Amino acid sequence: MKNRKPSxxxxxxxxxxxxxxxxxxxTFESSGCEWFFAVFPKGDRLADGHxxxxxxxxxxTTLQPGWKRSINFYFVFLNQSGKELYKTGLGQNSFCAENPAWGFQKALPLxxxxxxxxxxxDKLIIEVYINGGEVEDVSNKKKTVDINGFQVFASQVTKVGKIFTEHPDIxxxxxxxxxxxxxxxMNVLLRVIKTLNKPPKSLSExxxxxxxxxxSELMNVGFKLDWLKLKLDEVTLERKKPDADGSKVQQLEERVKHLELKLDEVNESRTQQVEERVKKLELKLHQASFSKSLSDDANEYRAQQVEERVTNLELMEVGFKLASLNTKLDEFSLERKKTDEKRGKNxxxxxxxxxxxxxxxERKTSYDTSVFDSRIEQMEKYGMGLRFKLESLITKLDEISKERKKADDADGYLVQKHEESIKNIEMMISQVKVELDKKKDKTSDDGFLLVD
Known part of the structure; x- marks a missing residue:
């Protein structure tokens, strides 16, 4: 590949x-087709800095409707010294009326x-290498013809018919x-036959x-190709044969003589042919310039269409995302509503x-309060009863004391003792009353029922 000349x-x-x-x-010619390539130094609209x-x-514009060219190609960037700066990938494309240009939008970062x-x-050299490029008539190739049960394109009828004629049991x-x-x-078979019909020395191993x-694959699926296998063996053997030195020298001498004679004949009309060719090239260059101008306009329009299409696709994508987001929000709202309803019920x-x-x-408190009030009332009645009894006892003691005083004024010691007893009883009654009031207050503060 390194020794190959660029197209x-x-x-x-x-x-x-x-x-x-x-x-x-x-404009240049390669494989019988005319080409040119366009360089965008600052990149096209979608190159993004490349x-x-x-x-x-x-x-x-001069080709027949339905034309098509299928090729492989790649570009190589060089500096002035011929040093390779960059090499693109291999482009495998079909050129047609709808797509007359193919290439690399982001070939090299600026x-x-x-x-x-x-x-x-400040010198840039670009080389292009092209394989293939024959013009195909797609409109005719799409038409097929039946040959012994095989549907073949119209352009293949003669070749396939010849195969079945020479080898009817194939x-x-x-x-x-x-x-x-x-x-x-059938296409594979035609390709193998085409290969073996080439000069043996031109075929690589x-x-x-x-x-x-x-x-081998064709024979495995049922084709009878013994005759083609013999052809393959002959071509392989012929390719390996060395050329005889004597024969080769003789052929070269004859070829030199033939070229000398031909050169003499050519020299006479060479000048005239060169002039005619220059005129044709000038006319062709003018046509190519006009065609390029149209092509530039078409490319500009196509680029605009592509840009609009990308914008529409982006808008569609945004719309789809918004619709999806709205759907998720509706689902979330519905789920939130169900959760709120459930929470409300709970x-x-x-x-x-x-x-x-x-x-x-409240009922229990009311009951406890009523019981507590009833118990307090009982305690108050009990206290009143005690007071009444004490008052009666004091009155009775007073009466006894008076009677005793009347009866025995002399017994001063006994009277004094009774008085002291009465005072002690009064103190005890006062203490009982104080303790009773304390228990009443404490029972009211603690909130429990006092039981006898």
Missing amino acids: FRFEIDNFSEKKANVISSK LSLYLQVAND SKFQEEGFLEK ALDFKPTKQEVKTAY TRLNKASSEL LALMELRLNTKLGDL
């Missing part, structure tokens, strides 16, 4: 000073060009029945190994239970 080499001087949004290369690079069909020594003398033992599978295997593997039930307990407590 085209584009040199850009004073790269950092370019003010244009796009720099287009000259250099953009696209390969484009040069004469897409920050790289700010690094010291990245570019020598597919007698073919196993697959699905039409898509049969068509795919890798390509021959692949052809051998594909041939609170109501708790309130009912508390009211019931409070009623029981």
